[in-house]
Amino acid sequence: MVKYDTGLAxxxxxxxxxxxxxxxxxxxxxxxxxDWIVGVTIKARGNKLLYAMKISEVLxxxxxxxxxxxxxxxxxxxxxxxxxxxxxxxxLDEKGIWKQHRTIYHREIEIKKKDLKHPLVFISKEFFYxxxxxxxxxxxxxxxxxxxxxxxxxxxxxxxxxxxxxxxQSFEYGVYxxxxxxxxxxx
Numbered sequence: 001m002v003k004y005d006t007g008l009a010x011x012x013x014x015x016x017x018x019x020x021x022x023x024x025x026x027x028x029x030x031x032x033x034x035d036w037i038v039g040v041t042i043k044a045r046g047n048k049l050l051y052a053m054k055i056s057e058v059l060x061x062x063x064x065x066x067x068x069x070x071x072x073x074x075x076x077x078x079x080x081x082x083x084x085x086x087x088x089x090x091x092l093d094e095k096g097i098w099k100q101h102r103t104i105y106h107r108e109i110e111i112k113k114k115d116l117k118h119p120l121v122f123i124s125k126e127f128f129y130x131x132x133x134x135x136x137x138x139x140x141x142x143x144x145x146x147x148x149x150x151x152x153x154x155x156x157x158x159x160x161x162x163x164x165x166x167x168x169q170s171f172e173y174g175v176y177x178x179x180x181x182x183x184x185x186x187x
Contacts, residue, residue: 001146002039002050005131005180007085008105010039010051012175014072017053017127020064020087021106021115031055031122036164040145041134045180047145048134052167053124061119065091065101075103081182090119126173133177138166 007013009022019037031037032055039050064070065088075086089101098116100106106115137145141163144155 001042001047003042005041005050006105007082007179007182008087010037010053010127010129011073011085011087012051012127012129012131013082013085014070015125016056016070016073017051017124017129018064018070018073018087018121019053020061020089020121029118031058033057036160037122037124038144038163040137041180045134046136049130049137050134050180051127051129051131052163053122053127053129055122056125057123059121059123061090061098061116061121062092064088064121064123074101075105077102077104085179085182087121090116128167128171128173129175129177131175131177131179134180141166 002009009019011018011020035055036052037055038052041048041050059067065074070088072083073086073088075089076083084104086101086103089103089106091099091101093099098112098119100112106112141159143159144163
């Protein structure tokens, strides 16, 4: 479940959907290329489908930070709202010590510790992000929704396969709405 949808986690901007902080990172979930991550809204927002992303690659925070493809995902405090929510914020200095790029998010020591416990970024080029236009989950896929924060693995393969088929038949990749918790007008 996604408690806050600011555009930080997931970050569906600049041609990639990335998940660099928060769940599943804090839980140390091991995911690989071609695995799927599905996020739903909290119960108060109806447990709706917020996003689904097929993992294209998994990078370490340091690899992510130094990869030119993701330069636009570094936070820009004085920038436009999409720049402010950049998730590309951690890197190793020349002494091998974790540093944080200037950001308005995840500045608290305890949150940084959680972020750095499993410093991996899940990257997707094939994703469906709905934001404020989150969808009611079709009844057939209700078992994919968990009623708590966190992740659930090992879903019924038939349900997962049918869910992915439904996504591809119903939508093209991309962004279908701005984040719930942004101050920007809805798409």
